[in-house]
Amino acid sequence: MRIVVGITGASGSIYAYTLIRALQELGVETYVIATKMGEKVMQFECGITMEELKPYATLMDNRNLFASVASGSFLTDGMVIAPCSMNTLGAIANGVGDTLLSRTASVVMKEQRKLVLVTRETPLHLIHLENMTEVAKAGAVIMPAAPGFYHRPKEIWELVNFMVARILDAFRIDHQLLARWGEREVK
Structure with a gap:
């Protein structure tokens, strides 16, 4: 199995860090693309640099649109963006592929692979909701970072x-x- 993990500048980078570690432990080949703000938020919230993720995943440069994951011929099982900022959501919803992260999300959708967007914003305004609707209509899964409490x-x-x-x-x-x-x- 091969998964791409995107990290944006929204709060909640602990989800990405934990996911990347879990994927590595489960034997899943993982590629990571972080925006500059995603890197800064990871450092601020978790005290972790991108360099520290190297043992767990292949790190990709968000400026490199020539990277393997930017092509539909590079087979993946999909992509998760955690956390997914409203800025990145807007770019994906409107077909903007000017970074490796947004281009890869676009490729995943066009190839009809799984795209999971772990959105992290509250409250939401109408444009956020419309962008979520657009990507959902295109096949993406919207998964707000809203954990349950029944456990x-x-x-x-x-x-x-x-x-x-x-x-x-x-x-x-x-x-x-x-x-x-x-x-x-459940205890």
Whole structure:
């Protein structure tokens, strides 16, 4: 399996970091594209530089539109953008492919592969909602970073794992990040 992970400048880079580590542990070949603001937010929120992600994934330069992931002939199982800023959502919804991240998202959609956008903004205005509708009509999955609480989380990592588990579920990747409703007793 081969997944592309995009990281934008929205708050919530802990989701990307946790997802990238989980994908590596699960044996999934992972490619990471971060915007400049995505790199800054990762450093600010998590204290992690992109260099520190090298053991877990292949890092791609967001300016390199010649990269493998920018081509439909480079087979992937899809892409997740976590967190997905409203700016990136707008670019994708309007077919703007001027960065590797937005170009790769466009390629994933045109090839009818799975695109999961973990949007992170609140409140939303009408243009945000219309952009979400446009990408959903094109086949993307909108997955707001809104963890559930039925598993009775006590620590932040439990909330993060809830969202990462939902992302992995979208790609049908088996994991043990949390108890599933009705399958194991929630303590």
